[in-house]
Amino acid sequence: xxxxxxxxxxxxxxxxxxxxxxxxxxxxxxxxxxxxxxxxxxxxxxxxxxxxxxxxxxxxxxxxxxxxxxxxxxxxxxxxxxxxxxxxxxxxxxxxxxxxxxxxxxxxxxxxxxxxxxxxxxxxxxxxxxxxxxxxxxxxxxxxxxxxxxxxxxxxxxxxxxxxxxxxxxxxxxxxxxxx
Amino acid sequence: xxxxxxxxxxxxxxxxxxxxxxxxxxxxxxxxxxxxxxxxxxxxxxxxxxxxxxxxxxxxxxxxxxxxxxxxxxxxxxxxxxxxxxxxxxxxxxxxxxxxxxxxxxxxxxxxxxxxxxxxxxxxxxxxxxxxxxxxxxxxxxxxxxxxxxxxxxxxxxxxxxxxxxxxxxxxxxxxxxxx
DNA sequence: TTCAATTGAAATAAAGTTGTCTCATGTCTC
DNA sequence: GAGACATGAGACAACTTTATTTCAATTGAA
Numbered sequence: 001x002x003x004x005x006x007x008x009x010x011x012x013x014x015x016x017x018x019x020x021x022x023x024x025x026x027x028x029x030x031x032x033x034x035x036x037x038x039x040x041x042x043x044x045x046x047x048x049x050x051x052x053x054x055x056x057x058x059x060x061x062x063x064x065x066x067x068x069x070x071x072x073x074x075x076x077x078x079x080x081x082x083x084x085x086x087x088x089x090x091x092x093x094x095x096x097x098x099x100x101x102x103x104x105x106x107x108x109x110x111x112x113x114x115x116x117x118x119x120x121x122x123x124x125x126x127x128x129x130x131x132x133x134x135x136x137x138x139x140x141x142x143x144x145x146x147x148x149x150x151x152x153x154x155x156x157x158x159x160x161x162x163x164x165x166x167x168x169x170x171x172x173x174x175x176x177x178x179x180x
Numbered sequence: 181x182x183x184x185x186x187x188x189x190x191x192x193x194x195x196x197x198x199x200x201x202x203x204x205x206x207x208x209x210x211x212x213x214x215x216x217x218x219x220x221x222x223x224x225x226x227x228x229x230x231x232x233x234x235x236x237x238x239x240x241x242x243x244x245x246x247x248x249x250x251x252x253x254x255x256x257x258x259x260x261x262x263x264x265x266x267x268x269x270x271x272x273x274x275x276x277x278x279x280x281x282x283x284x285x286x287x288x289x290x291x292x293x294x295x296x297x298x299x300x301x302x303x304x305x306x307x308x309x310x311x312x313x314x315x316x317x318x319x320x321x322x323x324x325x326x327x328x329x330x331x332x333x334x335x336x337x338x339x340x341x342x343x344x345x346x347x348x349x350x351x352x353x354x355x356x357x358x359x360x
Numbered sequence: 361t362t363c364a365a366t367t368g369a370a371a372t373a374a375a376g377t378t379g380t381c382t383c384a385t386g387t388c389t390c
Numbered sequence: 391g392a393g394a395c396a397t398g399a400g401a402c403a404a405c406t407t408t409a410t411t412t413c414a415a416t417t418g419a420a
Contacts, residue, residue: 018278020200022407033368038409095332096276098197137338138347145329146322152275153321167318174354202377213398218379 004040006030008051012089015051016155019096023047052100055090056109062087063116073127074173080120081147081165081172088151095148114140129173139172146171184220186210188231192269195231196335199276203227225279232280235270236289242267243296253307254353260300261327261345261352268331275328294320309353319352326351 010030014021023044027037041047062083071079084091094100094110101107121139124130130139146168153159159167190210194201203224207217221227242263251259264271274280274290281287301319304310310319326348333339339347 019276023409024407034408035369035410036367039366042409044408096199135339135343135347137333138343138351141329141333141338142326142347142351145325149321149325153317158317158321159315163315163318167315167322171318171322171351203379204377214378215381215399216397219396222379224378 004050005054007032007037007040008054009089011047011051012055012093015097016089016092019093048097048100049103049106051090052094052097052103052106053109055087055094056106056113058090059084059087059113060116063120067116067120067123073124073129074169076120076127077124077129077173078165078169080143081168084143084147085150085154085165085168088148088155091144091148091151095144117143142172143168184230185234187212187217187220188234189269191227191231192235192273195277196269196272196332199273228277228280229283229286231270232274232277232283232286233289235267235274236286236293238270239264239267239293240296243300247296247300247303253304253309254349256300256307257304257309257353258345258349260323261348264323264327265330265334265345265348268328268335271324271328271331275324297323322352323348 007030011026014026014029018025023037024034026047027034030037037047041050063080066076066079066083069076069079101110117140118136121130121134121136121143124139125132125134125136150159150164150168154161154164187210191206194206194209198205203217204214206227207214210217217227221230243260246256246259246263249256249259281290297320298316301310301314301316301323304319305312305314305316330339330344330348334341334344
C-alpha cells in the first residue's frame, strides 16, 4: 500500500538498463538490502506488478489535468510531451516486460491508459491539430514510440534533455496535421 | 558460418515476446532440440551475437540499394519504410538486448548502421524532403522508433500490416518537412 | 536508558537455466 | 542392406537467482 516511489524508481532505472536484472542490483540501486526488498515485495513478480501499476498511475496523474484543462490543440500536445518524456524509463519498462500483462489488473490499467491516450488523439483531431483521417491507434502508437525514443536518446547522450519534448511535438504535429 | 536464418528468425520472435527467454523456448520455436541449438551456437552469448550481426547485416542489405539507387526524397523514404517495418522483430531485439554491445564487432556494426541511417536522413534533407534544421540524430531516432512501433502494433493486431509502412512514412515526412 | 521495531548481512534451501554428454533413432550415401 | 552422419531426448553437474530464515546492529519512542 506504501507508494515506495524511490524504490520503484530505482527498479525502473535498473530494469531499463537490463531487463531481467537480479533483485540484488535493484536493491543496491535503491540503497537497501535484498532482504528489505523482499519484505516490501515478497516476490519478483509482486515488484514488477507494483512497478507497472504505479507507472500507469503516474502517467494518469500527469495526463488527467491536461485532458480536462483549457489548453487545446498544439499547446496541449506540447504539454503532454513535456510531461511524458521524463517518464520514459517507466514506458521502457512497460514495453519490455511483457509478462506483467498476465495480471488482469495490470492489463486492465494498460487498456485504460491506451483509451486515455486515444481520447487525447481524438481531442487533437477535434482541434484540427491532427488530420481526421489518421487512425487514432496510429496516433497513440506514434506518440508512445516517439516518447520512448526521445527518452532513450537523451539517456544515451544523443539528444539534449530540453530538446527532446519539442522534437516529439514537432514530429507528431506537423507530421499528422491536415495539409494547408 | 551457416546463415541459419530460420533459426535466428525464431530466436528473434521468441526474444521479442520475452527478452531473456530460455534457450529451450527458442529451440522449440525453431522446431529443433536444445542439443542441436547448442551444436550450432555453443553458448547463449554466441547465439545473441550471431542474431545481432545477422540483423544488422540484413538491414544493411535492404538499405544499400536504396541509398545508391535513383529514387529520391519521399519515394526513397517510403521504400525504406517498406523494407524496414518487416524487420521490426530484429529492431526490437537490438534495442532490448543491451549486453550484445559488449562485443566490439557488434557495437562496430551498430555504429555503422547508425551512420548509414544518418546518411539517409542527410540525403532526404538534401532532397528538401526533410527540413534542414532537424537534427540528423533525431531523424534517425524517430525513424527507428516509428518502425519499431509500427511493427509491434501490427504484431499486436492494432494496425493492418499494409498500412504500417505508409503511416511511418507519412508521420516522418509531413512531420519533418519544411513548411510550405 | 530501555524496549520494540526495522534493517542489513549472511547462511540456506529451492528452483530454473546453462552447457555437456550419452544414446537410440532416423536419414542419406554408397 | 551397411555404414556414416545428424538429430532429438534425456540425464547430469555447475551455476545463478530467488525466497526464507536467523542474527546482530541500528533506530526511534517511551
